Amino acid sequence: MTAERERMGSVVGGSLTKSIEVRLEPGKSAGLGEYLVSPLPEGGDLLGMVTDVLLKSAEAGATSWPPGADDGPLAALLREVLLDTGVYTAVEVNPYLEVEADGATARARRLPRHFARVTRADQEILNRAFAVDEERGAVRVGTPLGMDDVTVFVDIEKLFERSAGVFGKSGTGKSVATMQILDAMVANSRAARVNGERTVALIFDMHNDYGWDMKFQGEGARARKSLKQRHGSDVAVYSLDPDVLNTDARLVVGTQDITPEDLDVLQSIGAFTGPAIEAAHECHSRFGRTWIDDISADDPSPAVIRKTFREGDEPDDPNWTKVAQRLGFHSGSFENLRRGLRRFTRRGFVQSGTGQFSGALNHIVQTLKGGKSVVVQFGKFGSDLTAYMLVANMLSRRIWEQYSEAVEKAQGRAQDEPNRLVIVIEEAHKFIDRSMAGQSIFGQIARELRKYNVTLFVIDQRPSQIDAEVLSQIGTKFCFQLDSEADIEALVGGMQGRSGLRSVIASLESRQQALVFGHALPMPVVVRPPDLTANFEAGASLRDRLGAPPANVAAKLKPIFG
Amino acid sequence: MTPGTGGDAPRVVEAGLRSFVCAYERYVEDPFRLGQLVAVREGPWSILGCVVDTESGPEDPGRPLQAPGGSLTAAEVFAENPHIRPLLRTRVTVVACGYIEGEGAFALLPPAPPPLLARVESATPAETMHATSDGAFLALLVASALCDDAVLAAVLRGAATAHGAAAGEFTVRAGKELARLLKAEPARLSSILRGVTA
Numbered sequence A: 001m002t003a004e005r006e007r008m009g010s011v012v013g014g015s016l017t018k019s020i021e022v023r024l025e026p027g028k029s030a031g032l033g034e035y036l037v038s039p040l041p042e043g044g045d046l047l048g049m050v051t052d053v054l055l056k057s058a059e060a061g062a063t064s065w066p067p068g069a070d071d072g073p074l075a076a077l078l079r080e081v082l083l084d085t086g087v088y089t090a091v092e093v094n095p096y097l098e099v100e101a102d103g104a105t106a107r108a109r110r111l112p113r114h115f116a117r118v119t120r121a122d123q124e125i126l127n128r129a130f131a132v133d134e135e136r137g138a139v140r141v142g143t144p145l146g147m148d149d150v151t152v153f154v155d156i157e158k159l160f161e162r163s164a165g166v167f168g169k170s171g172t173g174k175s176v177a178t179m180q181i182l183d184a185m186v187a188n189s190r191a192a193r194v195n196g197e198r199t200v201a202l203i204f205d206m207h208n209d210y211g212w213d214m215k216f217q218g219e220g221a222r223a224r225k226s227l228k229q230r231h232g233s234d235v236a237v238y239s240l241d242p243d244v245l246n247t248d249a250r251l252v253v254g255t256q257d258i259t260p261e262d263l264d265v266l267q268s269i270g271a272f273t274g275p276a277i278e279a280a281h282e283c284h285s286r287f288g289r290t291w292i293d294d295i296s297a298d299d300p301s302p303a304v305i306r307k308t309f310r311e312g313d314e315p316d317d318p319n320w321t322k323v324a325q326r327l328g329f330h331s332g333s334f335e336n337l338r339r340g341l342r343r344f345t346r347r348g349f350v351q352s353g354t355g356q357f358s359g360a361l362n363h364i365v366q367t368l369k370g371g372k373s374v375v376v377q378f379g380k381f382g383s384d385l386t387a388y389m390l391v392a393n394m395l396s397r398r399i400w401e402q403y404s405e406a407v408e409k410a411q412g413r414a415q416d417e418p419n420r421l422v423i424v425i426e427e428a429h430k431f432i433d434r435s436m437a438g439q440s441i442f443g444q445i446a447r448e449l450r451k452y453n454v455t456l457f458v459i460d461q462r463p464s465q466i467d468a469e470v471l472s473q474i475g476t477k478f479c480f481q482l483d484s485e486a487d488i489e490a491l492v493g494g495m496q497g498r499s500g501l502r503s504v505i506a507s508l509e510s511r512q513q514a515l516v517f518g519h520a521l522p523m524p525v526v527v528r529p530p531d532l533t534a535n536f537e538a539g540a541s542l543r544d545r546l547g548a549p550p551a552n553v554a555a556k557l558k559p560i561f562g
Numbered sequence B: 001m002t003p004g005t006g007g008d009a010p011r012v013v014e015a016g017l018r019s020f021v022c023a024y025e026r027y028v029e030d031p032f033r034l035g036q037l038v039a040v041r042e043g044p045w046s047i048l049g050c051v052v053d054t055e056s057g058p059e060d061p062g063r064p065l066q067a068p069g070g071s072l073t074a075a076e077v078f079a080e081n082p083h084i085r086p087l088l089r090t091r092v093t094v095v096a097c098g099y100i101e102g103e104g105a106f107a108l109l110p111p112a113p114p115p116l117l118a119r120v121e122s123a124t125p126a127e128t129m130h131a132t133s134d135g136a137f138l139a140l141l142v143a144s145a146l147c148d149d150a151v152l153a154a155v156l157r158g159a160a161t162a163h164g165a166a167a168g169e170f171t172v173r174a175g176k177e178l179a180r181l182l183k184a185e186p187a188r189l190s191s192i193l194r195g196v197t198a
């Protein structure tokens, strides 16, 4: 039988669509993000989250003529006497979940009666509320606020069947949380019986967090083991930077591999102007695959001249200005394009020619299809946003094409479909910003993800800059402390009880504390993610925690023991 | 000696449900104190009440007391004129604030007024604690027109003394009850509590 829950107060008013007001009993206090429980009239309990704390007065008198602030006996006595009589503390509670005695849960559709007793949620009811199927893989997302004995798990499949996002300002713990989630995902995939059931990730690792190790500020070591070290055979690391250690292969982009579509996305960061991109399309169709090498040369080559001017029309002293004029480009735009491309080709990961990019691409696709996750590390190029966006965009577009082709070809035969792919990108707002979500491959993936088994996992500091439609496709959100109202609003806008969630987010601590909500969770929860210690264990699933054999072992056992 | 005890206990001379008056058979200098809890233990229940007023004067209002000249103190005048005292009376007004029936103490009006001529005695500290422990007794006092702020302050002070070491706790508990009763009258609340802390 359950132990008595701590009695907190009683319901004194409220609304199902906004919040319930609970008057606290003398001496009780509850903070933002904590859970309270109240019985429902026809049985079952309502579980809700504290979203505001109110200091109220029963009558105007007590606060219009408050006791003095001095230490005299009268003022002291008056202050004490008026507390919880003339003035009192109430909390606002967002109603979220109905929990039946048999453990069934449902979205809140009823309210407790006036004066219904309100208690603090305990381990038992939270375990029921967040129960995940023990047979399925789950990620440990952390312990709810003020409840160190409870661990909240999220079903991995549910988490990745839609896009997910981790948001928060710098240093809040986004990378650590992402690594923990991916770590659990990889561990879970390994336990899958067949390759097709494995979810794999393609991680564009801007800051070198998800390969061999990750930077970590803490006692002792300055780094923590990351995915490659934890799951050597289930993760392949590609690096653009030749100096990065512990990688499986190097990734080089050939100038001939880049199409103008790949540059579209770079408009948003000002690498190219719109007219420059138009010129790029024209050059590509006119000069063919060698277009970048062609137009980054100091002077137009004979081949370029031949493809630009009609026979007999060639100028005597051909130069780029004349070429631009002939092709109808504004000379400034054309210069912008050439300058931009030359900056590119000076970067170490871009080589003239084909650069074995398509070989690497095929290899990556095969690796993903084989059930392994891929980390693309940028090394020293990580601070170069242009490089990051170009490569992430190039790879994602091509892989997306292959995936959608494969899915169409499979025509619904599950065994022929590629495994579920999660594309992890940082600084997502640069890719899917308001102005260009339409063109970006990531905008397209976010919209069509269900069709093709590809979802996004975005990590971002500025969610307000992300296209609203794309943001609304993100199913599960891990929200760490954010800087601006606009960012908070972007995440909770449109949600029921958003004003409460807004204040919960605003009250988050500056690191290792997040509000997690959305598709994969029955209700929002403020958690402290597990500590990333030197010997952090995946501890991925509830099954692991309970010490049961992992699924692959269990699967082997089944046929033997019938 | 505790005032009003012994053979000289006053008796009920006017009985009402909400309040009653008791009188000493003659003039006494040390009657029940303002705010003190008293008990009438005759009848099916003991009625508890609170002293809200005391007055002394001639028994017959038609024969006013003549003030003698000279420089004697009051005590000396009474000693020299023993016939005066029996012609005077001391009367005490009490507001009912509860009753005790068997094991139960109720902060309610008694079902019937105290019997006329019943003896009125000081409540024992145990009775006082019993009757005042939850602060509910204050409701009857606050509702009575006979009870002003000074009386309430005196009641709380007296009852606090009966609570001994727990006096502070009692004062806060009773104060909270008063705050609820006087929720629309913050000035009254602070004037009463000023009297308590003075």
Ligand SMILES: Nc1ncnc2c1ncn2[C@@H]1O[C@H](COP(=O)(O)OP(=O)(O)OP(=O)(O)O)[C@@H](O)[C@H]1O
Pocket: A168, A169, A170, A171, A172, A173, A174, A175, A176, A177, A207, A215, A216, A217, A218, A461, A511, A512, A529, A530, A531, A532, A533
């Ligand atoms: N779960 C955790 N366990 C232990 N320490 C943590 C945890 N989460 C965050 N930290 C601490 O916070 C630091 C910053 O975390 P992290 O690198 O994940 O931040 P971030 O949000 O990715 O920042 P940025 O936006 O700058 O990349 C870590 O180095 C670590 O010291």
Ligand SMILES: [Mg+2]
Pocket: A174, A175, A176, A207, A209
């Ligand atoms: Mg980071």
